Amino acid sequence: MHCPRPLSLTQEYPPAPALSLKATSDSIAIPLDNDALQQEAVKEILEQGLALFNAQHMMRAPFLNRGLSHTDEERTTKNLTGLLPHVTESLKTQASRSMAMIESRQTDIDRYLYLSSIKSYNVDLFYRLLMDNVRQLMPLVYTPTIGDVCLQYSALYTRPEALHISINHRGSIKEILQNWPHENPEICVVTDGSRILGLGDLGFNGVGIAVGKLALYTAAAGINPQKTLPVILDTGTSNEKNLNDPHYLGLRQQRVSPIEQQALADEFMQAAHETWPNMVIQFEDFENTKAFGYLDRYRDQYTCFNDDIQGTGSVVLGGYIGAVDRSGVPLEEQRLVFMGAGSAGVGVAKQLVEYYVRQGLSEDEARNKFWLVDTKGLVTADRPDKLAEHKKYFARTDNAGQQFKTLEEVIKYVKPSALVGLAATYGIFDEPVVRALTASVKLGGQDRRPILFPLSNPLTKAECTFEEAVKWTDGSVIFASGSPFAEEQADFGDGQGSVTYYPNQGNNVYVFPGLGLGTILSKASRVTDDMVYTAAVALADSVNKEEREIGLIYPRIDRVRETSIVIAREVMKSARRGGVSKLEDSQWKSWDQQGDSVLDAYIKDRVYDPLCSLC
Numbered sequence: 001m002h003c004p005r006p007l008s009l010t011q012e013y014p015p016a017p018a019l020s021l022k023a024t025s026d027s028i029a030i031p032l033d034n035d036a037l038q039q040e041a042v043k044e045i046l047e048q049g050l051a052l053f054n055a056q057h058m059m060r061a062p063f064l065n066r067g068l069s070h071t072d073e074e075r076t077t078k079n080l081t082g083l084l085p086h087v088t089e090s091l092k093t094q095a096s097r098s099m100a101m102i103e104s105r106q107t108d109i110d111r112y113l114y115l116s117s118i119k120s121y122n123v124d125l126f127y128r129l130l131m132d133n134v135r136q137l138m139p140l141v142y143t144p145t146i147g148d149v150c151l152q153y154s155a156l157y158t159r160p161e162a163l164h165i166s167i168n169h170r171g172s173i174k175e176i177l178q179n180w181p182h183e184n185p186e187i188c189v190v191t192d193g194s195r196i197l198g199l200g201d202l203g204f205n206g207v208g209i210a211v212g213k214l215a216l217y218t219a220a221a222g223i224n225p226q227k228t229l230p231v232i233l234d235t236g237t238s239n240e241k242n243l244n245d246p247h248y249l250g251l252r253q254q255r256v257s258p259i260e261q262q263a264l265a266d267e268f269m270q271a272a273h274e275t276w277p278n279m280v281i282q283f284e285d286f287e288n289t290k291a292f293g294y295l296d297r298y299r300d301q302y303t304c305f306n307d308d309i310q311g312t313g314s315v316v317l318g319g320y321i322g323a324v325d326r327s328g329v330p331l332e333e334q335r336l337v338f339m340g341a342g343s344a345g346v347g348v349a350k351q352l353v354e355y356y357v358r359q360g361l362s363e364d365e366a367r368n369k370f371w372l373v374d375t376k377g378l379v380t381a382d383r384p385d386k387l388a389e390h391k392k393y394f395a396r397t398d399n400a401g402q403q404f405k406t407l408e409e410v411i412k413y414v415k416p417s418a419l420v421g422l423a424a425t426y427g428i429f430d431e432p433v434v435r436a437l438t439a440s441v442k443l444g445g446q447d448r449r450p451i452l453f454p455l456s457n458p459l460t461k462a463e464c465t466f467e468e469a470v471k472w473t474d475g476s477v478i479f480a481s482g483s484p485f486a487e488e489q490a491d492f493g494d495g496q497g498s499v500t501y502y503p504n505q506g507n508n509v510y511v512f513p514g515l516g517l518g519t520i521l522s523k524a525s526r527v528t529d530d531m532v533y534t535a536a537v538a539l540a541d542s543v544n545k546e547e548r549e550i551g552l553i554y555p556r557i558d559r560v561r562e563t564s565i566v567i568a569r570e571v572m573k574s575a576r577r578g579g580v581s582k583l584e585d586s587q588w589k590s591w592d593q594q595g596d597s598v599l600d601a602y603i604k605d606r607v608y609d610p611l612c613s614l615c
């Protein structure tokens, strides 16, 4: 783990020598009558050259450049005088200029490009901006804008941002990893672009999602940006639009066979582990057969997890715990319908089953609380089509030969208390569906509230909007969506006047940064189920009084970094309980004695927080 960058750059850049010698462009005076002096002179010249080189390099190196925050002293000692406007400014002042620029841009893609250009020359400024303006900027570097960016990634391309490995590199991945210019990455997000958000197979263009997730590892959990590694495994694409786009940057071919894709993934995992044994690997946006298959294949061999299955399971459980509290429907009476039975749907349902089992239900009782629906209707064991392997666990057997094709039919049959959307289909929670859900919940009492989670991303795939959810439930909804919605004002003529309703963002961004940070800091050899579960409970416990009072079930997004520290701490402790932490036992014993605040301080000491001496 890398500490916050020292304010002084002397470690990377030796100070320029006192100029006892003058090197001009055409002559250098070296005293020749004294060996020692001569050696000293040569050394000084080399140092002087190095300092000049460093100054130029620094101005071009995004991880070193501090823009206008270089102090007068740094400018003198690092030969930067004249290379910058003469004013010095804190990072915060520079950030306020950038915010004004962002606000003046016309489209979110323009805003994204502007932010991305800042990242390309001044990484500290980029992260200062992102950390101090999470609510405004996260939707630009993450969902929903990142969805548009990925759709057009090749068209928008200006510079490489990731490690690009294609099927044609088979046999040489280990050598390619050596080319990565930063030492010992700690966290890697790898995708093959085959299921980017709800946008389908975007091929190489999906690389944007790995870059975006890693920006949040830094902004939301303080992992040093130089320690993050985005990887795209390019195995072709089924996306005809991309294949016909003259600017498409990926392999212009259909995806190779699943066996060849797996062989590439196998080689990557082995090479990555041999090169950086402590690196944590997050699988992101692989289509579901690979998502489940690779997780099973690698989870007991490497330090890895799947964000769409496990991260999403954890974040939804974190929100569900608070939602049940507010719903008025006791935990044991809850009945959940899931629209979508893919990586996320099955991942979330399984995580909730674990929760119910930990609350005392048998596994069968827990599983029976879930009804999963896909494009063909309710998932049942006797449905005529062949069920995909990952759906079988939840296939209903109590349908008495009846098949339910539409969501409305399923709701009337099940009478659920909660409806979860992970089907990547805009508008599928329409008015009849939401009203039917509300009616079924209110059967048990008028005070009862429906839980409605349209979790698909980006916004163009959300199952319904917050405005619709508020309107069709007369404001009684407990709502969480994958992408952010704005607050709503509504007056239902019930004497309360105009009321503000607050949406929640149920997105795995609340979990993966803290889960990754905790895994890194505990030096965990595996990401266990208990670590993922513990992250969910820590998230639920992180909602503060003020947030609860306005009905939130997740911390406000501005507090995501604070929340990640708590999650990381609990994940570390879970790693220790599970026997996978490689930290010294004596270290754990001292934390046992000293308590959580000391462990929190340990974590905070190790996270990146871009500051400058002027801040």
Ligand SMILES: NC(=O)c1ccc[n+]([C@@H]2O[C@H](COP(=O)([O-])OP(=O)(O)OC[C@H]3O[C@@H](n4cnc5c(N)ncnc54)[C@H](O)[C@@H]3O)[C@@H](O)[C@H]2O)c1
Binding pocket: 195, 196, 197, 198, 199, 287, 288, 307, 308, 312, 315, 339, 340, 341, 342, 343, 344, 345, 373, 374, 375, 376, 421, 422, 423, 424, 425, 428, 455, 456, 457, 458, 461, 481, 482, 483, 506, 507, 508, 509
């Ligand atoms: N909020 C979050 O944190 C989060 C996390 C992961 C995934 N997601 C979102 O969830 C969505 C699904 O992701 P996934 O990985 O499970 O994808 P997936 O392809 O594995 O699964 C999609 C599922 O939806 C079903 N489906 C598709 N269209 C449908 C329709 N019209 N009616 C009923 N079912 C339909 C499919 O049959 C499949 O079971 C995506 O939009 C993704 O962005 C959100």
Ligand SMILES: O=C(O)C[C@H](O)C(=O)O
Binding pocket: 142, 143, 196, 197, 198, 285, 307, 308, 456, 457, 482, 507, 508, 509
């Ligand atoms: O990327 C996100 O915003 C969440 C999730 O991982 C998804 O695939 O939709």
Ligand SMILES: [Mg+2]
Binding pocket: 197, 284, 285, 307, 308
């Ligand atoms: Mg994802």
